[in-house]
Amino acid sequence: MTRWLDPDEQQVWRSFLAATQRVQEELDRQLQRDSGIPHAYYVVLAMLSEADGRTLRMSDLASKVNSSQSRLSHACARLEERGWVRRTPCSTDKRGSLATLTNEGFAVLEAAAPGHVEAVRRALFDPLTPEQIRRLGEICLAVRDS
Amino acid sequence: MTRWLDPDEQQVWRSFLAATQRVQEELDRQLQRDSGIPHAYYVVLAMLSEADGRTLRMSDLASKVNSSQSRLSHACARLEERGWVRRTPCSTDKRGSLATLTNEGFAVLEAAAPGHVEAVRRALFDPLTPEQIRRLGEICLAVRDS
DNA sequence: GCAAAGTGATTGAGCGTTCAAGTACACTCG
DNA sequence: CGAGTGTACTTGAACGCTCAATCACTTTGC
Numbered sequence: 029m030t031r032w033l034d035p036d037e038q039q040v041w042r043s044f045l046a047a048t049q050r051v052q053e054e055l056d057r058q059l060q061r062d063s064g065i066p067h068a069y070y071v072v073l074a075m076l077s078e079a080d081g082r083t084l085r086m087s088d089l090a091s092k093v094n095s096s097q098s099r100l101s102h103a104c105a106r107l108e109e110r111g112w113v114r115r116t117p118c119s120t121d122k123r124g125s126l127a128t129l130t131n132e133g134f135a136v137l138e139a140a141a142p143g144h145v146e147a148v149r150r151a152l153f154d155p156l157t158p159e160q161i162r163r164l165g166e167i168c169l170a171v172r173d174s
Numbered sequence: 175m176t177r178w179l180d181p182d183e184q185q186v187w188r189s190f191l192a193a194t195q196r197v198q199e200e201l202d203r204q205l206q207r208d209s210g211i212p213h214a215y216y217v218v219l220a221m222l223s224e225a226d227g228r229t230l231r232m233s234d235l236a237s238k239v240n241s242s243q244s245r246l247s248h249a250c251a252r253l254e255e256r257g258w259v260r261r262t263p264c265s266t267d268k269r270g271s272l273a274t275l276t277n278e279g280f281a282v283l284e285a286a287a288p289g290h291v292e293a294v295r296r297a298l299f300d301p302l303t304p305e306q307i308r309r310l311g312e313i314c315l316a317v318r319d320s
Numbered sequence: 321g322c323a324a325a326g327t328g329a330t331t332g333a334g335c336g337t338t339c340a341a342g343t344a345c346a347c348t349c350g
Numbered sequence: 351c352g353a354g355t356g357t358a359c360t361t362g363a364a365c366g367c368t369c370a371a372t373c374a375c376t377t378t379g380c
Contacts, residue, residue, distance in 0.1 A: 030288040031295060040307055041294060043314035045217075048194045049240050050318055060368085066336070071191075087358060094195050099337060101360055106336085123345045123358040142176040148187060149177060155320035156313060161186055163309050167302060168189035172196055174301030206338085212366070233328060245367060247330055252366085269328045269375045326377070331370105338365085346357070 051151045058147040063140035068095070070144060072103055073112065073137040076129035083128040085118065112136055197297045204293040209286035214241070216290060218249055219258065219283040222275035229274040231264065258282055 033041060056067045063070070075092045076082050084092070090100040104127055107113040112133030118124030129137075153161060179187060202213045209216070221238045222228050230238070236246040250273055253259035258279030264270030275283075299307060 030291055032291055033294070036311075037299065037307070040311035040314065041298070043311055043318055044298065046240050047314035047317040048198070051190075052194070057368095068336080085358090094192055096338075097359060098339080098361085102336070105360085118358090121346075121358080123343095125359065145176055145178060148179070151320075152187070152190065152317060153183065155316045160309070160313050160316065161183070163306070164313050165182070165186035165189055167306050167310050167313075168186065168193035170301045170306065171193040171298060172189055174297075202338095214366080231328085232330095236329095242368075243329060244331085244369080248366070251330085264328090267328075267376075269373095271329060322380095324378080324380105326375105328375080329373085331372075333369095333371105335368085336366090339363090340361100341363105342359105342361075344358085344360100346355100348353105348355080350351105350353095 054151045055144070055147055059140060059144060062143045063136065065136075065140065068093070068099070069103055069107060070137070070140060072100070072107065073129060073133055074141075076113065076127060077134060077137055081128070082134070083126050086115075086125045086127055089127055107133065200297045201290070201293055205286060205290055208289045209282065211282075211286070214239070214245075215249055215253060216283070216286060218246070218253065219275060219279055220287075222259065222273060223280060223283055227274070228280070229272050232261075232271045232273055235273055253279065 052067070059065055059067050059070055065073075071093045072089065072095075075089060076084060086100060086104070087097065089095075090097050093100065095103070104113055104115060108115060110132075112130055114128045114130055116126050116128065118126050156164065198213070205211055205213050205216050211219075217239045218235065218241075221235060222230060232246060232250070233243060235241075236243050239246065241249070250259055250261060254261060256278075258276055260274045260276055262272050262274065264272050302310065
């Protein structure tokens with residue numbers, strides 16, 4: 029017995045798809061246009077920049093950026109080609125690999141950050157009231173942790 | 175002067191990314207696994223199935239599924255290869271093209287729908303209270319139409 | 321009418337993601 | 351110890367998406 033969506037739920041679902049796709053698309057376009065990187069790569073650089081020694085195990089980085097290991101591996105390969113990330117073998121576990129943000133990578137991130145933050149505001153925060161932002165936060169936590 | 179995100183906003187933003195990526199990923203994986211189509215293709219079939227004569231102009235279809243014309247064109251090419259969609263020239267505007275859902279395509283959609291709706295419920299609606307769902311609807315409208 | 325500008329749709333190249341498979345190392349336990 | 355299982359990461363192929371270019375047709379304005 030399928031629990032079909034009633035008209036209200038349909039409406040929420042379609043608005044959700046439209047809104048999230050719009051946000052995602054604006055961010056990707058802005059970063060690609062102004063900094064030449066996809067949003068997923070920006071997030072990788074950002075997470076590394078916050079880590080101790082700007083370094084993280086690949087698997088830890090993958091979970092922090094909500095990525096599969098395969099995706100992250102391909103992404104780091106690209107970022108390494110550009111000289112923004114360096115991978116070194118892990119000394120305590122020889123299977124592992126440590127990704128480090130280079131100075132060049134940090135500089136790219138710093139240059140990209142202001143435009144990106146503006147895009148995030150324009151796409152998501154500016155259209156919402158403070159109350160809505162608070163509620164959206166609760167809703168996203170519930171969905172994320174379900 | 176960059177308006178940086180304060181810690182609360184950061185938290186909302188990261189939860190938003192995690193939640194929306196999770197939903198998107200679950201839907202895509204479920205449809206790909208159980209029906210062999212990406213979510214974007216499912217939406218194309220669904221929109222055509224609701225249209226008069228199961229037919230829409232390509233550009234109308236593109237706006238209904240929040241897609242670029244290029245993306246839709248590629249998608250329809252794939253769907254046509256599988257025999258689920260048929261494209262015919264538009265008689266009133268010879269530049270245009272009409273996409274029609276075939277019976278085979280309709281059958282595929284009908285077979286895929288129950289599993290997809292269940293996935294939507296599990297990923298988005300079940301974790302939320304009715305009140306939260308209502309608020310999410312309002313929030314998404316505001317973001318979509320901003 | 322007719323050139324110029326605009327619109328509808330397609331195409332191909334480049335790129336990121338996915339999935340399945342593979343490699344290398346670490347752990348477990350008889 | 352050493353075989354078996356599990357974990358960390360990488361790789362390659364297939365595929366969808368983006369962007370810019372292109373084609374065909376339509377509309378605009380002189």
